[in-house]
Amino acid sequence: MSTERSPRAQRALRLATGTALSLAASFGLGLPIPFFAPVLAVLLLATLVRPLPFKAGVVLALAALLTTAIGLLLIPILRYYPVSGVLLVGVCLFLAFRYGLRGGNNLIMTFLVIGLTMISSAGVADFELGALVIGALVKGLVLAVGVLALSHWLFPEPANAPSPPAPPVMPADEVGRVALRTTLIVLPTFLLALIDPASYMPIILKAVSLGQQSSTATARNAGRELVGSTLFGGLLAILLWCALSLFVHLWMFFLWMLLFGLVLARKLYALSPTRFSPGFWLNSLITMIILLGQSVQDSAAGKDVYTAFAVRMGLFIVVTLYACLMVNLLSQRRGGLIAG
Template sequence: MHNGDRAVLRIGVGVAIAVLVCYGLALPMPHLGCIMAWIVLCQGKPLPIKKGIVVGLLLMATMIGGVLMVPLLTHYPLPALLFTALLLYLLMLMGLKGKGMQAMLLITAVTIIPIAGLIEQSLAIGIAQMMGLGIIIGTVVNRFALALFPPQATHAAAAKVALAPESPHLLALRAVLIVLPVWLLALSNPAFYIPAVMKTVMLAQQTNTLAAKQVGRELVLSTLMGAGLAALLWFALTIWPSLLMLVLWMALLSLWVARRLVRLVANRFTPSFWSNAWVTCLILFGPAIQDSASGKDVWLASAMRCSLYVVVALYGWACVVILERWRPSGRPAAEPVPGG
């Protein structure tokens, strides 16, 4: 069996087990656990189980600590804004140094947890616990999947980005400018905009791996692809609404996405495109299940969320274009370089 096939099977089996655990145990906001598991499963080098559990617990504690930002936001909004912007900038730099997963989770703690705390403190703690648990589930599931489908050879080196000396700081600043306005918007209606903040964090990190001319197409199309996958998943689940069908359909669609992510199926899009599309699918599909359970109009709520995510993607594209035009002469933009 080809090593790429083994990677796809590991991801598919891992997603199935994560969905079974998160939804089967009726955990709060189970789609967040599935997203965290997906991120862990897509890592090139899996974490040891003990280290994954420790990392999950530490991140859980760190995210719960994000609740401490709520009084600062409530009573001192301007210092809270400046402090959040500084933390985002430092964490984006951390992500550019090869610690993307840790940076993304900490960015989530800085952005989503305080906003959730404005609604209810227990909601913020629940999100923190679910995301930390998702890391632990993803690590255990990844090890189990590796035991079933062990890799036989290392993957070819992925395309890297050659950056000018100032580029990491420019990229980090650009990512902050993409995330911060949506985060400020979320302060006005936290319940509606929490998924949008998570989507914006993913988009901001995606722009850091793309050349400027690729950004617009990938941000918008990956969002639309995710919406299409979520609609397909919802239609499929209406045939026989049950936990078993949810697990099977999620596993099937994740296999379809993973085949394109690891390039078993030739396509024009980068791995980050497919990863972002699947995360968008989960961000749309998870709340849709909650809307259905509470009697809300699923299609109207999903259409509003999808429209918001497309607007966020267009805004991210506009930020990249404007900042690229302001780039000082003599400092070339980041371009992909094949090989190592």
């Protein structure tokens, strides 16, 4: 029994259960932008091996509120001085990614990027829409923190479990280049969102995920890591949608998500070893949640789900190919400078 409940097994169970719970609760409660909660739950469960204390949860929610509200301050600049506004957003994105790559809190960095891109683009179209996105993010985060605590109560970390190794520190001379590369990956999706925020906001979230994943990708494995995880996440979303259509119910949504989450969590924590990195499986799970959440919302709104999915998946692939191009171009540029 002790072998079955090793630390990695407990973490896999927590990740799958927490993701499924947050997804079902988010849709069951009718939260705006319901895929926020499960995506944030995945990020919390994948990075934290202890539940957040109450004070830390409150501080995190306030930090999310304050950092994302920065996007509201950019609305007048983007409306009346669009070129200067876009350049300012680009510089701020670079600084936010550099902060994260230097060892800063990845969640705070993610909230900063969401504020700079999703909130500002939504606010340019409609200030109330920007405020709605902030409210949806904070509500999703509160739900994710609660699910994190519940998941740790259901599957506690063994007392003698070793702490996971700290992520490797990026060399100082690499930070600026990688931060620039990540900024160039996210910025075009921000420009698309300025045109139509309602349609392209999920693409921004995907680009942010790709940007973070690309920080560890190399020119050699970029295609496999970035494109492969996007395609696999899309395939999983299709399979889960087909399974859910057999019997449409919130509990079935929870159970199917739990099953798919368990399969991916076993890969992520190397309980079923593969040649793919943990980032591949994490990005596949996030991609599946975003695509599936949007499809469920499209269905509830009476839209053509299959056409909308095809368009969204096509955009995801384009953004991913562009991310691979940035990885290869900047890697070649660096190699040329070193050779010179």
